[in-house]
Each structure stands twice: as C-alpha cells, then as structure tokens.
Amino acid sequence: QSALTQPASVSGSPGQSITISCTGTSSDVGGYHFVSWYQQHPGKAPKLIIYEVTNRPSGVANRFSGSKSGNTASLTISGLQAEDEADYFCSSYTTSSTLVFGGGTKLTVL
Amino acid sequence: QVQLVESGGGLVKPGGSLRLSCAASGFMFSDYYMSWIRQAPGKGLEWVSYISSSGSTVSYADSVKGRFTISRDNAENSLFLQMNSLGAEDTAVYYCATDNMGTTPAYWGQGTLVTVSS
Numbered sequence: 001q002s003a004l005t006q007p008a009s010v011s012g013s014p015g016q017s018i019t020i021s022c023t024g025t026s027s028d029v030g031g032y033h034f035v036s037w038y039q040q041h042p043g044k045a046p047k048l049i050i051y052e053v054t055n056r057p058s059g060v061a062n063r064f065s066g067s068k069s070g071n072t073a074s075l076t077i078s079g080l081q082a083e084d085e086a087d088y089f090c091s092s093y094t095t096s097s098t099l100v101f102g103g104g105t106k107l108t109v110l
Numbered sequence: 111q112v113q114l115v116e117s118g119g120g121l122v123k124p125g126g127s128l129r130l131s132c133a134a135s136g137f138m139f140s141d142y143y144m145s146w147i148r149q150a151p152g153k154g155l156e157w158v159s160y161i162s163s164s165g166s167t168v169s170y171a172d173s174v175k176g177r178f179t180i181s182r183d184n185a186e187n188s189l190f191l192q193m194n195s196l197g198a199e200d201t202a203v204y205y206c207a208t209d210n211m212g213t214t215p216a217y218w219g220q221g222t223l224v225t226v227s228s
C-alpha cells in the first residue's frame with residue numbers, strides 16, 4: 001500500500017487561509033468516507049483534528065475543515081494562528097482493510 | 111479522560127524480539143478497536159496494525175506481516191505488540207491509539223521508542 005501524497009510544505013501568514021491536499025486512489029481516499037487529519041507538534045503525539053472527511057472532534061477549533069473530491073482530500077485552516085505551525089498528516093481506510101497515511105506536510109506560519 | 115501509556119521500548123539487536131505494552135484507562139477499553147502506529151525518526155506516520163474490541167479481528171501492514179503480532183487483554187485494559195525478527199527499518203517511536211472500527215486512530219499515547227541496532 002503506497003503512502004498518500006501530500007505536499008512537503010505549505011506556508012501562510014497569520015489570518016490567512018491555507019489548504020493541504022492528500023491524494024490517493026479509488027482503493028483508499030476515493031473509495032471511503034474514512035479520511036482523517038492529524039496535527040503533530042514537535043516531540044508530541046499526533047492529535048486527531050478531522051475524521052470521516054469533514055467532522056471535527058470536540059474541542060477542535062472550527063477554523064479547521066475538511067473536504068474530499070474524487071481521490072483527493074483537503075484540509076483547510078482559516079484564520080491562521082502561530083500555534084497552527086506543525087506537521088499535518090492525512091490517513092485513509094483502504095480496500096485491504098488496512099490504513100494508510102500521507103507523507104506529512106510541514107506548515108509554517110510566517 | 112482517555113489515557114494511553116506505552117512501555118517496553120528500548121535498544122534491541124537486529125534479528126531480536128521485543129514486546130510492547132499499552133496500558134489504557136479513562137474509557138471502556140473492551141468496547142474499542144485499538145491500533146499501533148509508528149514513526150521513524152524525522153519521518154512520517156506508518157500504520158502498523160489494529161485489533162477489534164474482542165480480539166477476533168486483526169490486520170497488519172505488509173511491512174510487518176508475519177513478524178509482528180497484536181493482542182489485547184480486556185480484563186487488564188492492555189494492548190500488546192509482539193515484534194520478532196526486528197531490523198533497522200523497524201526503528202521508530204511506536205504509538206498505541208484507540209480506533210473507530212479500524213478506520214480512524216483517535217486518541218494516541220505518547221509513544222515508546224524502539225531502536226534496532228548492533
């Protein structure tokens with residue numbers, strides 16, 4: 001199972017919006033509603049911020065939103081804040097009854 | 111609140127074995143699927159395995175199939191990962207996580223570091 005494709009890095013200024021893409025295939029992202037996004041600060045465990053493509057767990061700011069079109073899922077962060085600077089990973093369930101992660105995207109807040 | 115504490119990591123020689131544990135508290139452990147996910151130093155996340163709430167269903171990544179075994183003890187609120195035939199490529203921080211039916215690792219522990227080196 002190949003990793004999902006994410007851009008290595010994105011950047012934005014405080015207050016701006018950014019979008020991170022996550023591209024897979026019809027065997028994973030395109031075939032299931034089970035796409036998740038995780039935020040990871042240096043030295044910390046990943047934190048779930050989006051599940052089932054569009055849903056936010058309790059306590060996650062509504063500045064974070066998710067969507068999907070075909071084989072590509074996207075995470076949008078609006079009103080960027082300094083504390084949003086982190087690594088972001090997507091994941092998807094697959095036809096093999098396994099999970100696959102994206103390679104990760106480093107977000108820099110300028 | 112949900113708490114997951116991994117243990118059992120350390121330095122092991124190539125070809126060796128290690129058993130990781132994950133102690134769970136703050137939720138009904140026996141109701142949840144559980145997963146192991148690893149992260150090599152400076153690298154991304156790699157899903158390793160999940161196990162159903164009863165333990166009857168398991169799934170493994172191709173990279174560990176035949177070498178790693180996931181198990182659980184619901185009476186002790188514990189998750190395990192038996193790792194055999196370890197190689198340098200298995201060096202990573204190993205996280206346990208609650209999982210929504212094997213589709214969504216949700217709450218994560220802080221991880222335990224496994225280093226495979228001679």
